[in-house]
Each structure stands twice: as structure tokens, then as C-alpha cells.
Amino acid sequence: MERIGFLSFGHWGPGQGSRTRTAADALLQGIDLSVAAEELGVDGAFFRVHHFARQQASPFPLLSAIAARTSRIEIGTGVIDMRYENPLYMAEEAAAADLISGGRLQLGISRGSPEPALEGASAFGYRPEPGEADADMARRHTEVFRKAITGAGMAQADPRYAGGATGLLPIQPQSPGLAERIWWGAGTRKTAVWAAKLGMNLMSSTLLTEDTGVPFHELQAEQIQLFRDAWAAAGHPHAPRVSVSRSVLPIVDEEDNYYFAGSALRDGRDQVGVIDGTTARFGKSYVGPPDHLAEQLAADTAVQAADTLLLTVPNQLGVDFNAKLLGTIVEHVAPALGWSR
Template identity: 70%
Template sequence: MKNIGFLSFGHWSDVPGSLVRSGADALLQSIDLAVAAEELGADGAYFRVHHFARQLGTPFPLLAAIGARTSRIEIGTGVIDMRYENPLALAEQAGAADLIAGGRLQLGISRGSPEQVIDGYKYFGYVPGDGQSDADMARQHAGVFLKVIDGEGFAQPNPNPMFANPGGLLPIEPQSPGLGERIWWGAGSRATAEWTARQGLNLMSSTLLTEDTGIPFHQLQAEQIDRFRTEWNAQGFEREPRVSVSRSIFPIVTEEDNRYFGLRGQACKDQVGVIDGATARFGRTYAAEPDDLIEQLREDEAIAAADTLLLTVRNQLGVDYNAHVIESLLTHVAPALGWR
């Protein structure tokens, strides 16, 4: 059994063929798709976070709205770039959104991905300290965030407050119990996965890895997951961690599916490229008729190792089509693989 959700990049563009022409379209259709996914029996609605782009940015208005419109589905991010974040403000927003959703938030955070602008976090007011990289700054922000969401008091109370204080150093409010166990780190390498385990965070692994050893993507990602779990066990944590992987999977069951993704299924290989000056390996797209798709997915070692699968959706194709893709996978593929 696996948790199966979708991951949307939230693109919008006013071009022919796009059903998502504006920021309002992207936000409102994201809510509608989450509602539809819950009705279809999916387990999660996750959203990418990008700044300076026609994509979804600050996620909490969207997550709170979905939390208010749904009752069961997990709601998350994949991922929030911690270089851009004030960890205290993030903790307040996350606590509030999680309370609205009844404890269903699953927040993916990380150093972030390549940006639309040069050092975009500087425009948000954050600059790495002397001898510190932007990745160091992201991890520092994350460390503060993780402390304060667990209710640690740190702020000196005013001796003459407007309202009575409970005593002692004051924490961030509101608090949402259990949120700390529902934070994931987006890891792009095996070493980062081991670091993630040492922090007691769940592992979120995407459709690319920022390293390449020459073996297929799914095997390298499976090794990443194995190293994460080995390090987790070495740390002696009591709870079981969660692990998610993202995949582009499109069951071809209609002529419309074939028009959109039939040719993609023929190009069924990983890709190797360069990100930030380093070699990276990108996972393949799976697109085929259900019987063929089932056989291909049986061979994916990383999906087998993960407890959560996030389906990357092409949100500009609209709510109805993406709901159809989710339903096709849940109906025609997942049961045969033992995921349902």
C-alpha cells in the first residue's frame, strides 16, 4: 500500500492551449484539483514553491484554503526554499494552516532549486553570513523553524503586556501539535539524504538527483533512500520516517491521452544534464497503456522503496484532465501493483 498524491508546479501563462491563464486561475484551480483528488480517493495534494516566476509562490493561503475545503487529503509542499524564509513567520503561518486543516499539513522544505533571478533570496532580505553559503543559510533557517514549531519558548515577555502572559519565555503562536513530525527535507543527493535523517526529518526525493554515478535514476534514488533509512536507524529515532518520490506517470487510456503523452512514452530513458555547474540525472517519464505501464513500474526500485508517490501533473491542461489522469492511475494501474 502506498500514499498516492499529486504534485503541481502551478504554472500559468496566457498562451494558446493553456487553461490556466492567470495567477488567480492557478490558485483557484489548485483548490478544485485538490477537492477532486480527495473525491477520487487520492491521498495528497502537494505544490511546488517558486519565486519570481509565473508559478505558485507563498503557499499558505492556498494550503489553508484547501484545508478548509477538504477533510481527509494530506496537503503539502515540495518544496519551500528556506533561503527565502523568515523561520518565525513561517512557523506562524504553518501552525495556522495546519490547524485549519486539522493536522493534515505535510511540509516539504529544502535549500531550494535553481532560481529565476540571481541570488533571489537577497531581494527578500537574506544574505549568507561571512564564510556561509546559501545552502548553509537555508539549513540555519530550517534549524530555527524546527525549534519554534515544537513550542520552544525564546522571546522575553513584556513586564507590562497588553494581555496577560502565561509565564516564562514566550513561544511562537499558534502551535499545532505534531507538526514537527510532518516536516520533510527535499534531498537531491545521497549525502543530503543522510543529513536529513540526522535531523529527524522525513525524506522527499524528486524527479532529479544532483549527482550521477552512471546507474539508472531509479537505482540511484533507491540507494539514496537506503542510505537515509540506515542513518535514521543509526540515530535511534523511535518513529518510522516517511519517504516520498515524485514521478511523471501517464496511463494512456483515451485518444486524448495518446495525443498528449504517446510520444513521451517512446522516449523512456533518463536524462543527464548540468544544474548549478554539477552533473545531474533526471528520471524518465512513464507513459503507456496500463498493462505496459504496470510492467515498467514494477522495475522502479525507488518507487518500491518509498511509502509515498507524488504524481507530477501538467496543471495547465486543466482540472478535469488532471483529475482524469489521477483517476486512471488509481483505477487501472495502482491495484495491479499492490498500491491499492
């Protein structure tokens, strides 16, 4: 395990016990937790993106603010729903955030998961073309976005206002190297192979939208191997990266026990359900004393196959609590996975 980061879903609301009651709380605490995580030696600060919900939405202002307050930690998303995105505007924002960070942006994108709004992307002005599904539209937006961040010409120059230039103009600014730091959030083995062929890194979460009856970590390890095989066959010149997400909740005091003891009983095994009419397998949560967590994660074949582990954090418990959680993991759990600061 080369890198460990946290993944925040950015929830906010006035629920009982919430320490993140407003959108301002969620944003400012996201910055503060990233600063604290960097001081602890954590390698990455990642944020989930959802629309029409009390969660983080447009990520680039937050990522840029974190970039300005930190110097080493990677900053990223897990993931941006490309159905909702204007590819060229997103390319400008991503390049700007990457330049502010000094090249630390790791951008997770995908077709996205179910959103609260019915056909929410259409409210943003984006609808599938005739014969397209939502996934096709997301991939079309992705193709344009990835082309734009490589410096390809995207709009015809007007010589009157372009200093006499002709031909196609690229978006500005450009951030060299960003194109190699785009990750696809793949929910199946098939989409992981597709991402590898195109040269995108693999981001795999605690959910796969398929099920073969084997434990979640084994199915995810198979997905990772298929991705790596497809990458090698494609002959890309740079090495790929692979991340997996896990809910890891160490219990070291009474406060932890109060919040997580029930999760150990409820979420300590895989679950199988249906999402959008498709059978899906959800990975279990890891809850318990740090030495127990270290043993369990060392036996997780997908964690062992990945180079980056993203720890989903209960962000509504606030910065201090989550800094303590991350500190416990990097001190007492992560070394058993081969990670070091």
C-alpha cells in the same frame, strides 16, 4: 505503496492550449483539483513553490483553502525554498494551516532549486552570513523554523505586556505533531543521511544532483536505503516516511495521445545534465497504456522502496483533464504497486 498523491508545479500563463492562464486560475484550480482528488481516493495534494515565476509562490493561503474544502487528503509542499523564508513567520503560518486542516499538513522544505531571479533571496532580505553558502543559510533558517514549531521559546517576554510573564515566549499558534511532518527535499545521498539524522522525512524528486552511472531509480533506491539506515542509527522514536516523485502519463484516448505520444519518445529514458555546475541525473517519464505503466513502475526500485508516490501533473491542462489522469492511475496502475483506497 501506502499513499499516492499529486504534485502540481502550479504553472500559469497564456500559452497555446493553456487552461490555466492567470494566477487566479492556478490557485482556484489547485483547490478544485484537490477536492476532486480526494473524491477519487487520492491521498495527497502537494504543490511546488517558486519565486519570481508564473507558478505557485507563498503556499499557505492555498493550503489553508484546500484544508477548508477537504476532510481527508494530506496537503503539502514539494518543496519550500528555505533561503527565502522568515522562519518564525513561516512557523506561525504552518501551524495555522495545520490547525485548519486538522493535522493533515505534510511540509516539504529544502535548500531549493535554481530560481529565475539572480540572488532572489536577497530581495526578500535574506543573505548568507560571512563564510556561509546559500545551502548553509537555508539550513540555518530550517533549524530556527523546526525549533519554533516544537514550542521552544523564541523571544524574550516583556512583563509589562505579557501578563507579568518572564523568560522566552514561543510563537503562536502551536500545532502538536507538526514537527514530525516536516520533509527534507534531498538531492543527494549525503543530504538524505543528514535529514535522517535530524529526524526529517525524506522527499526525493525526479532529479538527483549527482550521478554514479547507474539508472536513476537504482541511485534513488540507494539514497532511500542510506536514509533509512541513518534514521535507525539515530534512534528516533517515530517511523520515517519517504516519498518519490514520478511523471506518470497514461494514454487511454486520443486526447492523451495528442498530448503525450511525443513524451514517450523524448522522455522515456534517464537524462544526465548539469545544474549549477554539478552533474545531475533526471529520471525518465512513464508514458503509455495503463498496463504498461503498471509493469514499469512495479520494476522501479525506488518506487518500491518508498511509502508515498507523488505524481507530477500537467496542471495547465485543467482540472477535468487531471482528474481523469489521476482516476486512470488510481484505478488501473496503483493497485499493481500494492496501493488500495
